[in-house]
Amino acid sequence: MDSHSKQSSEKENESRHSPQQEHHHHQQQRRHSGFEDTMRSDHSSVMDFNKSGIFVERTLALIKPDAVHKANEIETILLNQGFTVLQKRRVILTAEQCSDFYSEHYGKKFFPSLVAFMTSGPIVAMVLAKENAVHQWRELIGPTNSTVAKETHSESIRALYGTNEQKNAVHGSDSEVSAEREIRFFFPNCIVEPIPMGQPAKDYLEQNVNKTLMKALTALCKEKPKDPVLWLADKLMEINPYKPKLTQVHSSSPVDDVIIIE
Structure with missing residues (x-):
């Protein structure tokens, strides 16, 4: 148009x-x-x-x-x-x-x-x-x-x-x-x-993504799964170094004890 x-x-x-x-x-x-x-x-x-x-x-x-x-x-x-x-x-x-x-x-x-x-x-x-x-x-x-x-x-x-x-x-x-x-x-x-574009984007990927991604891709090539995309997604979740740690939180408000994941 x-x-x-x-x-x-x-x-x-x-x-x-x-x-x-x-x-x-x-x-x-x-x-x-x-x-x-x-x-x-x-x-x-x-x-x-x-x-x-x-x-x-x-x-x-x-x-x-x-x-x-x-x-x-x-x-x-x-x-x-x-x-x-x-x-x-x-x-x-x-x-x-x-x-x-x-x-x-x-x-x-x-x-x-x-x-x-x-x-x-x-x-x-x-x-x-x-x-x-x-x-x-x-x-x-x-x-x-x-x-x-x-x-x-x-x-x-x-x-x-x-x-x-x-x-x-x-x-x-x-x-x-x-x-x-x-x-x-x-x-x-x-x-x-x-x-982020250009060098800032490259720096971000190098610092936060590339190492984990390469580890998962290497494992993918060795495994050769039937559904490589789904396997890769699961693998990244498994080895994610930034995976949050869950802790028990007590609150006086019942609403605060409910976690909603969208």
Whole structure:
């Protein structure tokens, strides 16, 4: 898909705070644990998609309820445009979670209908990586209003899969600051930092990975198992020098005694 001309100044329904909205925002607590996951997180390798050593930016992409049935097509489009999917999950938001995510719009006329729409079905959340990812993703998805997108950016994702200003198929973070906040909302364990490239990456692998990996690969060649990938994964887990040591922790709170592994 060709790059589109510079997008108009209209903002997506994710923009600025008013004093009233700020007050509402600080009263709320994020409840990530309430997400109803309908598919497990998909962690993709990012070893070699930026050989030039330039900064690789990350942004949050959402496929909204009206376009979830086209999620595979949309993902194919973004992959063809050079984006890498670092993490992905399919979730159903509660009204409270949705209100928290869109807290800057609290008090606006469209807020109730926005919450109703975004909680009407599952959504797909993705962390995308690419040079200048925030701008590039917003260019690819097109104007906020899908009707306008069909007229001015006919090959954009919103033109292809959206219906109107609210049912516009996808969401994209509008700035690097927003991207960091939104990524942490859906992926609280995600480290939003520049991906190491060049010599720093080589140093990291040499210090933390190569010795263990070579040991496992040598054992793999000797063993020649029927399923080498599964065998290698098990072997790496077995000889992992960073494997955590489990200890018994007593707490006055029963919640603190529960360990949840996702």
